[in-house]
Amino acid sequence: MSLLTLDHMKTDIGQYAVLHDVSLEVPEGGVFVLLGRNGAGKTTTLRSIMGLWKPSPGTVRFDGTDLTGLHTADIARRGIAYVPENMGIFGNLTVEENLILATDKGRFDQTRLKRITTLFPALERFWTKQAWSLSGGQKQMLSVARAIVEPRRLILIDEPTKGLAPAIVAAMAEAFTEISREATLLLVEQNFHFARSIGRDMAVIDDGRVVHSSSMADFAADKPLQDRLLGLS
């Protein structure tokens, strides 16, 4: 059984029909990558899963339970974390305070904290610094760290490599591969090189519809298909 199933999801934003027909099966474990051109509907798909937009009709099933219509907080409590494109961190709070706020009970599980600082050593170095003073890559690390400060089964991450230097992207790839040993990652990504280096499964959204879904290996081997769906050359 898939961990997450989107079944013919359609989402309107105000008067605009943005998602027309999004169906996806995300298996448990590993990294699933959602690709597609700008404005295709990838962010709207993540927001619809989190209940930030209300899909109708269509269903979102997570671990066998229908999430459709639940409040975002209830969806999060079931074990889904969301790292939005703007990262959702608090610039005037320290790294420590940003992480504490993401815990369920206002205190760290020391084993998890150790794991986070091992994955992202920069966060330990800048522990007492305000988040605004971090580099772009460090901010992105903090935003991902907030998502894993409690155990989660599914983590939705929107464009984690946007604007990052190649060395940071490589560090992200390693961290995501490690995180995907304990949680399923659903990534929206524009950087196809990064996506293919970590993705096990993938789908392409175009104009609010899933137009392709396969293993990443199959998609990566099909240049004409990449060119047609993503405009890569």
Ligand SMILES: Nc1ncnc2c1ncn2[C@@H]1O[C@H](COP(=O)(O)OP(=O)(O)OP(=O)(O)O)[C@@H](O)[C@H]1O
């Ligand atoms: N709040 C909104 N009001 C109206 N239209 C919106 C809103 N948010 C998104 N849209 C429109 O919905 C479509 C899909 O947007 P979405 O952000 O989901 O695309 P995306 O695939 O994530 O693209 P990008 O890579 O540019 O972020 C776009 O045409 C966008 O203009």
